[in-house]
Each structure stands twice: as structure tokens, then as C-alpha cells.
Amino acid sequence: MIRLSDIREVYFIGIGGIGMSALARYFHSRGVLVSGYDKTQTPLTSELESSGISIHYEDNVSMVIGKPDLVVFTPAVPGDHKELSFFRDSGFPVLKRSEVLEVISNGSFNICVAGTHGKTTITTMIAHLLRHSGYGCNAFLGGISGNYHTNFWSSERNVCVIEADEYDRSFLRLSPDIAIISSMDADHLDIYGTEDALQEAFIEFSARLKSGGLLINKFGLKKGAALKAERHITYSLQNEGAGVYASNIQMENGSYHFDVVIGEKVLTGITLNMGGMHNVENAIAAIT
Known part of the structure; x- marks a missing residue:
């Protein structure tokens, strides 16, 4: 290498x-x-x-x-x-x-976000949280951040936040410490041939977790039962069967206000200045 x-x-x-x-x-x-x-x-x-x-x-x-x-x-x-x-x-x-x-992330702590939709937003949210908190990260985004007007930023922190692209099976070269899977819907069938083959690739991606790594995936995914890890958390918009979900969602002046239930704990007073309930769910994934 x-x-x-x-x-x-x-x-x-x-x-x-x-x-x-x-x-x-x-x-x-x-x-x-x-x-x-x-x-x-x-x-x-x-x-x-x-x-x-x-x-x-x-x-x-x-x-x-x-x-x-x-x-x-x-x-x-x-x-x-x-x-x-x-x-x-x-x-x-x-x-x-x-x-x-793969070369860049070798030896770093890697937060890798995969999914046929939602991954760009979730990756950007995680990188924003780490940057805004002062912790820092090296962010490799699959879109231009509206906040920072770029698809990359860096810090001295040996942490990479990576949008893990399923196209051409690229994400199977990554070794996550934290792997997030937002969706496994049919996409890139020119590469995979069938939806089943695509979903098997996501299962293989989850298996690339480093020892002791954390798997986070949306609750209720098709073939979600095949996603396994020693440390495993599911998230959802409001399904109480998930490990993490939103409650008390309200909208005021174009912003969402909600709490996040994490097991027996509740994180209160979250504000999201983005439209769409799907982005509330993306925020739940990032917070998880």
C-alpha cells in the first residue's frame, strides 16, 4: 500500500x-x-x-x-x-x-455513513457537530455543505467522517469504527444486478466494522436482521421499537423542535433549521 x-x-x-x-x-x-x-x-x-x-x-x-x-x-x-x-x-x-x-483512512478513527439515500445529509450533520463542538474531524462529503460551502474540511484530529459510497462497491474498502446505514433500497442496479445483491453488499459493509466498533442503522430496514455487530443501535423517526427515536416533534417558524429518546435517557430541546421530517430522521441518525 x-x-x-x-x-x-x-x-x-x-x-x-x-x-x-x-x-x-x-x-x-x-x-x-x-x-x-x-x-x-x-x-x-x-x-x-x-x-x-x-x-x-x-x-x-x-x-x-x-x-x-x-x-x-x-x-x-x-x-x-x-x-x-x-x-x-x-x-x-x-x-x-x-x-x-482506504489509504487516507488507514490508521484513523472512521465514522462511515452509507445508504442509498440520506447519507450525504447525515455525513454533513455529523461533521458539522464535530466541527462546531470544537472536537474536529477530517470530513469527506458527497455534496457541498450549505453551511461551509465545501465538500471537505480538515483538522489535526485523527478522525475521518466519510460518506461511504455504494457505487462500484467503493464502501467495501473502508474499515469503520462507527458504521451508519440509513437505507438499502434498490439503486445502482447497473452495478449490482439485483436488489438482493445490493443489500448483501450493505451487509458486507457492516461486517467490515473494526473490532469493538459500533453499527447504527435505521430501524425496520429490509434485511435489517442480517445487520449484526457486538455493539448495535437502531434509530427511527418516531418508532419506539428503535433504540433511538424522536419525540415531542413540533414545528415553529420553519424549524423543527424535538426531543431525542436514547434508551432510558432523553435529550431535550433539539432545534433543526431544515425542512422535511426526513431530515429530522437524518438528525436522529447523526445524534445517535
């Missing part, structure tokens, strides 16, 4: 993707020279360029800057991509985004 300490230059093929750009920001924050290619210029690639990252928009090997210690590519890039073929044929270390996340 490549060592982070050996990386001085990184090149990204598909740098404008939401997950790829978070990795680019991670390496840039560590003082690594970052450059890359993307097919289309977007507001996100423009932000990366304004931070000092060099990007070009033509599949042209002659436009590659320097001699990278690591080349990162997204599975969305076609196999006949000229730059990707050049780096592979020339013997450069070439890794998928998920493989790089």
Missing part, C-alpha cells in the same frame, strides 16, 4: 467529481502539489483552480504537469482515456478514488 508520507505530487483524472474534488482538497491542504483533468469546467473546478490547483480540460498527455507520485481516477472515466492509459502503461501508481480513501 502506498504511504501518504511518500506523496509529493498527485494527479486526478476526473478532478471535478464531488468525491474526487474532496480528495484533491485533502491533498492540497497537506501541502501536496495537486493537478488534474476534467472533461468540463464547472463552478467546482473553478473553485479548485482559484485555490491554486492546476486543471486542464482536454484529454492530452502533453498537458500533464510534473511527475506525480500518485494518479487518482474515477470509475466514470472510460477505459480508453488517453491520460489514464499513459499513466498505467508508464508504471505510475494508479488508484481508484475508493482505494485512496
Whole structure:
């Protein structure tokens, strides 16, 4: 496995993707020279360029800057991509985004959030709670946070909060200390073929918990009975059969106010300035 300490230059093929750009920001924050290619210029690639990252928009090997210690590519890039073929044929270390996340998170305390929906919001909420509390974390988000206008932030704390993407089975490279599963509905059937195969991948993800790790999943998931761990908590919006759920939900001036029941304890006076009861449920997952 490549060592982070050996990386001085990184090149990204598909740098404008939401997950790829978070990795680019991670390496840039560590003082690594970052450059890359993307097919289309977007507001996100423009932000990366304004931070000092060099990007070009033509599949042209002659436009590659320097001699990278690591080349990162997204599975969305076609196999006949000229730059990707050049780096592979020339013997450069070439890794998928998920493989790089595995390297980054190796040795850290990892909170990994998976699910076919809800995971971006829950991941962002957890990272926000850790950041706002002063505890800190390295956050790898699958969307741009409305609060912080970025999909990545870092701290000296050796804690990673990671959106665990089921696409291309990427999340099966992670080793969570805390694993959260919000949903296992049919999605990415072009990858998995059947809903059963997708759900089996989530079960496999839960089995990747480190020894002594904590599994948190939504109460009542299909095949939820197959999700097992030594430390296991379920959550729900209001189902009292779950280990954690909301009570006394009220709405006032566009905000939700509620309590959270955690076993025999009650956390009172929670305010959520987001619309939709589904986001109350997402907040329950983050608080759990």
C-alpha cells in the first residue's frame, strides 16, 4: 500500500467529481502539489483552480504537469482515456478514488455513513457537530455543505467522517469504527444486478466494522436482521421499537423542535433549521 508520507505530487483524472474534488482538497491542504483533468469546467473546478490547483480540460498527455507520485481516477472515466492509459502503461501508481480513501483512512478513527439515500445529509450533520463542538474531524462529503460551502474540511484530529459510497462497491474498502446505514433500497442496479445483491453488499459493509466498533442503522430496514455487530443501535423517526427515536416533534417558524429518546435517557430541546421530517430522521441518525 502506498504511504501518504511518500506523496509529493498527485494527479486526478476526473478532478471535478464531488468525491474526487474532496480528495484533491485533502491533498492540497497537506501541502501536496495537486493537478488534474476534467472533461468540463464547472463552478467546482473553478473553485479548485482559484485555490491554486492546476486543471486542464482536454484529454492530452502533453498537458500533464510534473511527475506525480500518485494518479487518482474515477470509475466514470472510460477505459480508453488517453491520460489514464499513459499513466498505467508508464508504471505510475494508479488508484481508484475508493482505494485512496482506504489509504487516507488507514490508521484513523472512521465514522462511515452509507445508504442509498440520506447519507450525504447525515455525513454533513455529523461533521458539522464535530466541527462546531470544537472536537474536529477530517470530513469527506458527497455534496457541498450549505453551511461551509465545501465538500471537505480538515483538522489535526485523527478522525475521518466519510460518506461511504455504494457505487462500484467503493464502501467495501473502508474499515469503520462507527458504521451508519440509513437505507438499502434498490439503486445502482447497473452495478449490482439485483436488489438482493445490493443489500448483501450493505451487509458486507457492516461486517467490515473494526473490532469493538459500533453499527447504527435505521430501524425496520429490509434485511435489517442480517445487520449484526457486538455493539448495535437502531434509530427511527418516531418508532419506539428503535433504540433511538424522536419525540415531542413540533414545528415553529420553519424549524423543527424535538426531543431525542436514547434508551432510558432523553435529550431535550433539539432545534433543526431544515425542512422535511426526513431530515429530522437524518438528525436522529447523526445524534445517535
